[in-house]
Structure formats: C-alpha cells, structure tokens
Amino acid sequence: MKFFSQSFLYDDPWSIVSLAFFLRYPNPYAAHVISCDVIDRHQTESGSLLTTRLILKRGALPRWAPQGIISRAESWVIEESEVDPFGKFVRCRTKNLDHVKVMQVEETQLFEQNGDGYVSLILHRRVALTAVPSSRTVQTTEAYITSKFGWGMTKRIESHGLARFKAHVQRSRQGVSLILDLIRQARLQPMALGSYITHLHSERSFASSDTPASSHSPDNAGHTPEEYSSPTTENTWLGKIWGSR
Amino acid sequence: MAHSLSPECTPLKHEYDACFNTWFEGYLEPAIANANTKGHSQSQRIDYSKLKKEEYDRKCGSIWAKYKDCVQKAVTEKGLGELLSQARQENPLREPP
Numbered sequence: 001m002k003f004f005s006q007s008f009l010y011d012d013p014w015s016i017v018s019l020a021f022f023l024r025y026p027n028p029y030a031a032h033v034i035s036c037d038v039i040d041r042h043q044t045e046s047g048s049l050l051t052t053r054l055i056l057k058r059g060a061l062p063r064w065a066p067q068g069i070i071s072r073a074e075s076w077v078i079e080e081s082e083v084d085p086f087g088k089f090v091r092c093r094t095k096n097l098d099h100v101k102v103m104q105v106e107e108t109q110l111f112e113q114n115g116d117g118y119v120s121l122i123l124h125r126r127v128a129l130t131a132v133p134s135s136r137t138v139q140t141t142e143a144y145i146t147s148k149f150g151w152g153m154t155k156r157i158e159s160h161g162l163a164r165f166k167a168h169v170q171r172s173r174q175g176v177s178l179i180l181d182l183i184r185q186a187r188l189q190p191m192a193l194g195s196y197i198t199h200l201h202s203e204r205s206f207a208s209s210d211t212p213a214s215s216h217s218p219d220n221a222g223h224t225p226e227e228y229s230s231p232t233t234e235n236t237w238l239g240k241i242w243g244s245r
Numbered sequence: 246m247a248h249s250l251s252p253e254c255t256p257l258k259h260e261y262d263a264c265f266n267t268w269f270e271g272y273l274e275p276a277i278a279n280a281n282t283k284g285h286s287q288s289q290r291i292d293y294s295k296l297k298k299e300e301y302d303r304k305c306g307s308i309w310a311k312y313k314d315c316v317q318k319a320v321t322e323k324g325l326g327e328l329l330s331q332a333r334q335e336n337p338l339r340e341p342p
Contacts, residue, residue: 015273022269026247035250037258037316038265039329041309043301046287047294049272052333054320056250076325078332085275086290097328 002145002162008173010137012180014088014113017137020179021090021111029175032058034074047086053079075099088113100148103161107143114138139176141169251319257312264305272297 010017025036033055040052055077081092095106114136143165147157249258275293320326 018273019270023266035248037249037254038261039313039316039320041265043294043298045291045294047290047297054250054316054325054329076328078329080333083272085273086293095332097325097332 002158004141004143004145004162004165006141006169008139008141009114010139010176010180011135012137012184013135014111014137015085016180016183017111017139017176018083018090020176020183021092023183024176024179027175027179029171029178034058047084049083051079051081051083053081055079102149103145103147103157105143105145105161105165107141109142110138110140112138112140249316249319250323251315254312254315254319257308257315261305261308261312264308268297268301268304271300 012020024030025033035056037054038051039054041050043049057075057077058073076097077094078097079092079094081090083090090109090111092109092111093106094109096104145158145161145165147154147161149157247255247259249255320329
C-alpha cells in the first residue's frame with residue numbers, strides 16, 4: 001500500500017472554495033470524466049449535507065500493463081461528501097468501485113477555513129479589534145493506493161499509481177483555481193451564482209460530448225496536457241494514474 | 246462530464262443541478278455571513294437545517310424525485326446496484342463527527 005498526503009492553501013474564503021468543489025465539472029482538466037450523477041443527498045439533523053455521487057471516468061493503461069489486465073478503460077468511482085456550513089468544512093472520500101483488485105485508490109479531501117483573523121479598526125478614535133472571517137482555505141489531500149493484483153506486479157502497480165498521483169496534484173490545483181476565478185467573476189454578475197455557473201457549464205464547448213472516446217484533444221485554453229486531471233478528488237486518480245493517450 | 250450515466254437522465258440531471266447549485270449557494274450562507282460560526286448553538290443549527298431542508302424540498306423536491314428515479318433505473322440496468330451498496334456500507338462519512 002502506498003500513502004500520499006499533501007496540504008494546500010487557497011487564497012479564497014471557504015465558502016467559495018466549497019462551491020468550486022461542487023461545481024468543478026465540467027472543466028478543461030476533466031475531459032476524461034464521462035458522467036457524474038448524484039445518487040443520494042440528504043441533510044442531517046444538525047444541518048450537514050451528505051451527498052453521494054457516482055462518476056464514470058475514462059482512462060488508459062500504461063504501456064507496460066499486461067494485455068487484458070483490465071477489460072475496459074473505464075472506471076466507476078464513488079464520491080461521498082459532507083458539507084458543514086457551521087463548522088466550515090467539506091470532507092470528501094472518493095474511491096473506485098471496479099478494477100479494485102488491480103488497483104484501488106481511496107482519496108480523502110478536507111477543505112477547512114484557515115483560522116479566523118483579526119483586524120484592528122479605528123472607530124470613534126479608538127482602536128478596536130474585530131474578528132474577520134479568514135479569507136483562506138486549507139485543502140488536505142490523503143490517498144491510499146493499494147493493489148491486490150499479485151503476479152509480482154503489485155509493487156510496480158502501486159508505485160506507478162503513486163507517482164502519477166503526485167505528478168498531477170499541481171495540475172488539479174490549477175483546475176480548482178480556474179473554477180475559483182470563474183466564481184469570483186460570476187459574483188460580479190447580477191444573476192445568482194449557481195445559475196450562472198450552470199449557464200456556463202451548458203455553454204462550454206469543451207464538454208465531453210464533443211470528445212470522441214479514443215482521443216484527447218487539447219482543451220480550449222490552448223493547453224496540451226498529456227493527461228487531464230480534474231481540480232480535485234475523485235476523477236484525479238484515474239487521470240493521474242493511468243493518464244490519457 | 247455534463248452528462249448523466251444514461252442519456253435519458255441527462256436533461257433531468259441538468260435541471261436538478263441548476264436547482265441544487267442555486268440552493269447550495271444559499272445553504273453556505275451561514276459560513277459567508279458569520280465570522281465565527283462555531284459559536285452557534287445546537288438548536289440554532291437544527292432550526293437552520295429544518296429551514297434549509299424545507300426550502301430544498303420545496304424548490305428541488307420534484308425534480309430530485311424524477312432525476313433520482315431515472316438514475317436508480319439506470320444503475321440497476323447497468324448492474325451497478327450491488328457494487329454501490331457494498332461500497333456505501335463502508336462509508337465513513339455516514340454520521341457527522
């Protein structure tokens with residue numbers, strides 16, 4: 001089993017980063033995500049929102065993989081998330097449902113507000129300290145990569161998985177930053193953010209409907225990444241590990 | 246990924262997503278509005294939660310029911326039912342901390 005852990009600080013408030021997390025599809029870095037559906041969603045009594053999503057991702061095998069190691073280059077991934085607007089955290093666990101014996105990647109992400117700060121104000125000629133919401137968010141990512149394949153390949157598969165996962169974390173952050181930019185821009189618009197983003201989603205020409213299954217064309221922004229990886233969580237592992245060809 | 250696992254569910258998905266995204270923005274409001282939300286009492290949280298749940302049911306309830314049905318049917322058709330229920334049994338997020 002391989003383990004990976006990393007933290008990253010976003011220069012945006014928790015509420016915006018959480019919104020970006022839920023609205024992250026589609027985006028140019030996630031062209032290999034074929035479908036995403038909410039299969040369950042409910043609120044707990046204390047006000048947390050629990051969501052379960054089922055996502056289908058396309059991927060390609062590394063060149064050294066034996067023929068027939070996987071019957072098809074697609075994987076079902078389940079994402080379970082919890083949002084607590086009072087405690088200000090989003091917790092999310094993602095893992096693949098099939099091809100588990102070959103490799104299972106279980107990724108956990110936690111988005112938390114990065115501590116509240118204080119500013120001093122001059123009010124009526126007196127200095128007062130007032131609490132301001134922190135404008136930063138910490139994202140902590142952990143992943144467990146396990147293979148039960150055997151045949152002397154286990155370690156190689158796990159190492160490959162971990163290496164690809166690490167190599168694409170930076171790209172996934174760029175994806176989140178992209179969505180955060182969109183949200184910041186949207187907040188300048190008169191319409192509600194949610195509908196604005198949905199409006200953007202429906203217009204984006206890089207939506208996966210245009211992408212044929214066997215090719216990965218460069219995205220509209222002019223980047224030509226070898227592999228696509230999504231901003232965060234679930235679809236990162238497949239894109240990062242198997243890559244796209 | 247603007248698609249559902251089954252093409253016939255895709256328009257329902259879009260409609261549901263639009264409704265949810267708008268509601269969700271409002272749902273995050275306590276976090277936006279308050280510097281320190283950890284000071285909220287349990288009863289405040291419960292009240293807020295009820296309010297938000299009612300709003301969600303009112304606005305998105307019917308489209309959610311249709312979308313959910315469509316997805317459940319597609320999941321069964323694709324034979325994913327058992328895989329899903331196994332995975333969900335191991336869910337560590339079932340109860341909030």
